[in-house]
Amino acid sequence: MRVVIGEDHLLMREGLVLLLERGGFEVVAVAGDGEDLVRKTLAHAPDLLVADIRMGPTFTDDGLQAALAVRRQRPEQPLLMLSQHVQRRYAVELLESGERATGYLLKQRVADLERFFADLRRILGGGSVLDAEVVAALLRRPRRDDALSRLTPRQREVLELMAQGRSNAAIAEQLTITEKAVIRHVSHVYAELGLAVSDADHRRVLAVVAYLAS
Amino acid sequence: MDGGSTPVRVGRRPARRSPLAAATLLALGAGILLALTLVALIADDGELGSPGLPLTLVAVGVVHMAAGALAGLRRPGSRLGPLLFATGLAWQASAAGFVAIEPLRTVGAALALLPSSISAHAVLAFPSGRLGTRESRAIALAAYVVCVPLNVLALALAPDGPLSISDRPELASAVVWGQRALGIVAVLAACRLLERRFRTAPRRQRRLLGPLWLYGIVALVGVPLGGFVARLLSDRPGASPELLAAQAIVLAGVPVVFTLAVTRGAFARTAELEELSAWLADGSGRGELRSALARTLGDPSVELLFRVPEGAGWVRADGIAAGAPMADATRGVEAVTLDGDVVGAIVYDAGLVAGPGEVRRAARVAALALERERLWVALRASRARLVSVADAERRRLARDLHDGLQARLVLLGLRAGLIGGSAAALRDELGEIIDELRALVSGMQPAALTERGLPAAVEGLADQAPIPVALEVDNLGQRLSPEVESTGYMVVAEALANAFKHADPTDVGIALRRAHDGPLRIEVRDDGCGGATTGHGTRSIVDRVEALGGRVEIVSDPGAGTLIRAEIPCGS
Numbered sequence: 001m002r003v004v005i006g007e008d009h010l011l012m013r014e015g016l017v018l019l020l021e022r023g024g025f026e027v028v029a030v031a032g033d034g035e036d037l038v039r040k041t042l043a044h045a046p047d048l049l050v051a052d053i054r055m056g057p058t059f060t061d062d063g064l065q066a067a068l069a070v071r072r073q074r075p076e077q078p079l080l081m082l083s084q085h086v087q088r089r090y091a092v093e094l095l096e097s098g099e100r101a102t103g104y105l106l107k108q109r110v111a112d113l114e115r116f117f118a119d120l121r122r123i124l125g126g127g128s129v130l131d132a133e134v135v136a137a138l139l140r141r142p143r144r145d146d147a148l149s150r151l152t153p154r155q156r157e158v159l160e161l162m163a164q165g166r167s168n169a170a171i172a173e174q175l176t177i178t179e180k181a182v183i184r185h186v187s188h189v190y191a192e193l194g195l196a197v198s199d200a201d202h203r204r205v206l207a208v209v210a211y212l213a214s
Numbered sequence: 215m216d217g218g219s220t221p222v223r224v225g226r227r228p229a230r231r232s233p234l235a236a237a238t239l240l241a242l243g244a245g246i247l248l249a250l251t252l253v254a255l256i257a258d259d260g261e262l263g264s265p266g267l268p269l270t271l272v273a274v275g276v277v278h279m280a281a282g283a284l285a286g287l288r289r290p291g292s293r294l295g296p297l298l299f300a301t302g303l304a305w306q307a308s309a310a311g312f313v314a315i316e317p318l319r320t321v322g323a324a325l326a327l328l329p330s331s332i333s334a335h336a337v338l339a340f341p342s343g344r345l346g347t348r349e350s351r352a353i354a355l356a357a358y359v360v361c362v363p364l365n366v367l368a369l370a371l372a373p374d375g376p377l378s379i380s381d382r383p384e385l386a387s388a389v390v391w392g393q394r395a396l397g398i399v400a401v402l403a404a405c406r407l408l409e410r411r412f413r414t415a416p417r418r419q420r421r422l423l424g425p426l427w428l429y430g431i432v433a434l435v436g437v438p439l440g441g442f443v444a445r446l447l448s449d450r451p452g453a454s455p456e457l458l459a460a461q462a463i464v465l466a467g468v469p470v471v472f473t474l475a476v477t478r479g480a481f482a483r484t485a486e487l488e489e490l491s492a493w494l495a496d497g498s499g500r501g502e503l504r505s506a507l508a509r510t511l512g513d514p515s516v517e518l519l520f521r522v523p524e525g526a527g528w529v530r531a532d533g534i535a536a537g538a539p540m541a542d543a544t545r546g547v548e549a550v551t552l553d554g555d556v557v558g559a560i561v562y563d564a565g566l567v568a569g570p571g572e573v574r575r576a577a578r579v580a581a582l583a584l585e586r587e588r589l590w591v592a593l594r595a596s597r598a599r600l601v602s603v604a605d606a607e608r609r610r611l612a613r614d615l616h617d618g619l620q621a622r623l624v625l626l627g628l629r630a631g632l633i634g635g636s637a638a639a640l641r642d643e644l645g646e647i648i649d650e651l652r653a654l655v656s657g658m659q660p661a662a663l664t665e666r667g668l669p670a671a672v673e674g675l676a677d678q679a680p681i682p683v684a685l686e687v688d689n690l691g692q693r694l695s696p697e698v699e700s701t702g703y704m705v706v707a708e709a710l711a712n713a714f715k716h717a718d719p720t721d722v723g724i725a726l727r728r729a730h731d732g733p734l735r736i737e738v739r740d741d742g743c744g745g746a747t748t749g750h751g752t753r754s755i756v757d758r759v760e761a762l763g764g765r766v767e768i769v770s771d772p773g774a775g776t777l778i779r780a781e782i783p784c785g786s
Contacts, residue, residue: 085655
């Protein structure tokens, strides 16, 4: 698996290289600013792009802008954005920019190697992964409709895990319930929120997040 | 902000009936009564020939008194009014020489020439009413000596008349020649002085005051010269009544012209010092002190400078540093002191303002107001410095934490993760520390503000609100300066925090707008219980916004919700 890394912090960049090589990735290029990142990603067409959101040249959201620029040319490009904080706006922009395989995590999540590699595999498999922090913030948002308040606590848990990009099997395992029970909860959530049913992981995350962010 | 364009109404406010005005009117009334009495006495007396001359003298006196009263009312700061009034009394006194009552006649004869000398005094003292230099004082003194003591002496030595004490024609003739010689010297010196004043006056002043001085010279020279020529041509001793009447009428023009100048010419904008005091006592409006002084002094170019502590020297009203004020040929400088300390300075057009005395009096009246304004200017400058230093420091700290400590901790967590096994607990604890640090940094400077600017950061605030908040953003596609962004963010954060803490609103709205290149306008409104007091939070909003030269308006009537409006200039 070939990966391009976008990270301007030198030690962090080395740490990521080490980590991804441990995970069996081949790091084909590293970039220190947004423009460099777009160029190298388009040139190498890697299996995965891993990038920090804040980097040069303006030290605002250059990494995110670079990812969105890549996506405009290649919507199927799998990518994982890392940041020291998360924003719902970025989550929506990232999910909407591609057809599949979109990840957005707090940078500190890399420390839990096992879980991090599992997330990477889901992205490589076309699924999407959203940090629990973003999803929690989305669920905390005040809403004008009360559809969420009509959900049972269990249904809310399921919704939260759906938004994080977990598959039904993964949700069943996490909540220690049967996959059949998960499917029942999921269809209830869909009905309650009026969402279009979709089997594709990415589309499911996008639909849930778009609803929560609206 | 448009501080400079505020209309000033000081000059148009009707004058209050002050003790000075009452005294002036009383004096004028008494003077007119005196004149009427004289007229009655003169008309009653048929023996002394034609009443034409004495009645002319009385009339000229009344003209002087009226002009003096008007000048005194219009310009209480100038002594010109009292001087002209005194000249009027002198004319009445000279008219008394023509009544049948003996003591009055004696006094009238002794003071017969006083009007000429006091007129010369007024011409030399125009426009302030003061004889500024030693030279002008000497000339005026000479004029008085010629017209009163020497005249009395000449009359005393005359063969007859009310004052005659001994008939010494040769001595009398010597006194008269001495009187003439000294008179001519005084007149020539006065002409030279006026001519020099006219030449050295700034152009603006020359144009305005030139005709007056010219008239003064004509009157000064013409009156004694006319008498001299008439005496040479005539074989009668003493001047003819016609000539004396003509001279009196020429001199009567002096107060009329002077008063016209005082009320219509260079000093048309003049407001009384008393009005300045009244305006200051009102405490109305700040920043209009300069305009008020400009009106009082009749000089639209007046500038105010404030002395600020901390070695900063002098600043202008807008807080910008200025050099120490220096007087030169055209600009005068008057230091304003309060309790012995120099608090500011008034810089004025030395040509337009009558003299430093007038500015000094205005400075005394305005000192307290200037001190208040000075403290305000100094406070604003230091508050702006403090706020912007603190804000810049906070942004720098947030950036350092993000790039430094936060990144290092993430890396440390990664290392712990790479070790695995027993380091897992360490890794998880590091994760918690990173969460705390993230919350801390976000509180100092939200990442959304740094990365995406004000609308994104305000959106984050709305997301954290307990009820849905309507957010309207207009024309904020371009990033603003970091100071404006973080100040704007704090305004919204503080307003929302206050609303949810105290007002229990059901509807809250935020609007961020910016007209093309205009200031950032922020509006936060809620339908809560209103009555927001200016607490610590509100105070800090106002401080920050004002530090950037903006302003905040809070409308919060009890029961009617709260509207906070802030306008922050965005520079260029």
